[in-house]
Amino acid sequence: MVHCRICKRSHDKPLFLPCEESICSKCIQEISIDREFECIFCFKTHTVPIEGMSFKARFPINESLIKSIKNTLSGNSTECEELKERVNNAEKVLKNLKTSLENGIHNIHEYCSKLINAIDLVTETKIKNIQDSRHKVIMEINGFENECLENFNHKVLENYNKLIKEAECLLEHEKNELNKMEFNEKNTEKTKSIKSIKSIESNLNNINREVNKIIFNDISLKYIFDDLTNEFKVYKINNSEIDFNHFKKIDLLGYFDTKYNSKYNILVGLLDNRNFVINYVETNGYKDILEIRNFTKGNEFIKSWSVKIEDNFRNSALKCYKNKIVFFNESVDGQMIRIFDEDLVQVEAEISYILESFAVSEDKILALAQIPDNSLIIIYDWKLNQLTEVGSFSNNFFFCDVITDLCENEKYYFIIESNVMRIINKEDEKFVRSLDIPENNEFVIANSKNIIVQNLSDNGLNYLDFHGIIADTKKLVNAPNRKLKIISNDLLTFYDSENLVLYISPY
Structure with a gap:
């Protein structure tokens, strides 16, 4: 028995009674009247030694029970640590998802601007030969930018914001349940919570992947400079x-x-x-x-x-x-x-x-x-x-x-x-x-x-x-x-x- 029959909590310094059962040393103090108490196990009356809480003569410490309690707490601690890690991971994914949605339009502009700037650095040294090529490439990038902006509309934001709110509620519920849990709580409850957090985390990862695909139409732009023709070439790469x-x-x-x-x-x-x-x-x-x-x-x-x-x-x-x-x-x-x-x-x-x-x-x-x-x-x-x-x-x-x-x-x-x-x-x-x-x-x-x-x-x-x-x-x-x-x-x-x-x- 990990829990004391008197206080219903995990044993605190369990002591052997004369009938070989165990209860907390503090509980013995609380239930004793004139150094005597009726045993809830054998229903006999036990006498508490006069030296108080040392109990060395009659009430020895139950070392094996203490060791069992420590092993139980250690196992539960590992599960709680895993649960905390899952919660933290899910929160990070949720934060990244919200950032992707909030900064989606900005990221489209920034992504395409970086490409343009990178191309400009190369064109400075060969400006006479590649000006026409550069103009053609920029038109392609601007066209890609317009396609992304048209696809990333308010309706998309509304749909995914609903999913985010649902995920936030589920995650908040699991966090509240985690705060209620004690180290000595049954393993089945923690296992259930871990599975729930894993499911939330997996769903958020899937949504995050979908959002990132939608922002850029699941396409990346790659450019190369052809030394033989002195031209830029832009390739649309399907990210899938x-x-x-x-x-x-x-x-x-x-x-x-x-x-x-x-x-x-x-x-x-x-x-x-x-x-x-x-x-x-x-x-x-x-x-x-x-x-x-x-x-x-x-x-x-x-x-x-x-x-x-x-x-x-x-x-x-x-x-x-x-x-x-x-x-x-x-x-x-x-x-x-x-x-x-x-x-x-x-x-x-x-x-x-x-x-x-x-x-x-x-x-x-x-x-x-x-x-x-x-x-x-x-x-x-x-x-x-x-x-x-x-x-x-x-x-x-x-x-x-x-x-x-x-x-x-x-x-x-x-x-x-x-x-x-x-x-x-x-x-x-x-x-x-x-x-x-x-x-x-x-x-x-x-x-x-x-x-x-x-x-x-x-x-x-x-x-x-x-x-x-x-x-x-x-x-x-x-x-x-x-x-x-x-x-x-x-x-x-x-x-x-x-x-x-x-x-x-x-x-």
Whole structure:
């Protein structure tokens, strides 16, 4: 019994009675008359020791009950913290929604004005040749602006303001219920409230997405300057889709036609300076090669590095972080992990595991090693000193299945299992939460705002927030109907590893 039978509250210093039942020490004082009281459990009369509230001789402290109460309070505290977090998140979404609506017209003007100003900065240096082009582009932007203003009318504001008021009432109700809750309240009530807040938060996110789509007609404007024609070009981009016809296509299979050994995969990474890192095996001589090329400027070769490998076996893994390259391979020198700078100057260390992928931070490298029926994460510093090894069910890097991939963004590490993703805080390396990967979806990449998964059933991308809620979706148009890898969020670049094709965004 967590509650005292006398005061009906959580026990305060529970004491054993002679009949082995327990009540609060304060309650014993309150119900005693001339140091005696009738027990509500055994109905006998108990005598309170003369030394007052020490009760050392006859009424010992119920330590096990105190421990049980603490465990109960701890569990309820966690639920309340989650509930508070949900309320705060919902309030933030509500605030952003109201701001979007209140500043909608201003944002349309401001958005288009920024585009015009950006274009003006470029035209100053080539004003004689591009004045006519600039005028044409501004007319297109002004036309887009008028379309947005016409679409964003008072009727739209009225409809969404009604939804906002309903959400405010529901949220206010849940906040009042939260204030009434005690730590020792039943778990079912908190679970119900958490579900309600999740539903409100999800609905607000959906409404916010709808409003942002309505403001700009679900369209973004992208402009480029063509150096060959000295002209500006403006593209209307549908925000609900990614059209691969707009991407630059690099056929790596044709590029490696004379020296690429098709028995092995080609790995591709992208540095912050927009140079691509390509790893492949040469047919003649069995060399494992790293090349740095710039495909955004045509096909500019920059540097290469190679090492001899055995004819019968080869494994490799590649990770680019800022302008550094983390690389693992099996060669005649053994199983090696190496770190290269952009000049291919290296630090290396021999290891006893086969590595499959990496996740990195400013001071650490997490390497995924597969062992029989399980996975192992090995942590290095950037000088390749091994710091520790982490197995399944560890306190911080919690995972229980075979890991399929590692990834990171600025704040978190992501441990990917078959259908579950574990999120780890980079700063303290503590477990944050687990997220289920939606059915028929596969993990692609994580950025500062979203976790991106590919829906294999309809060949689209789902953008999840860090609570697993779908924040946005984009359909892949004119794209290969297979799993693609995004190798960069900055310069949006897809890699079709099956057909060895790169798709590079022109924007």
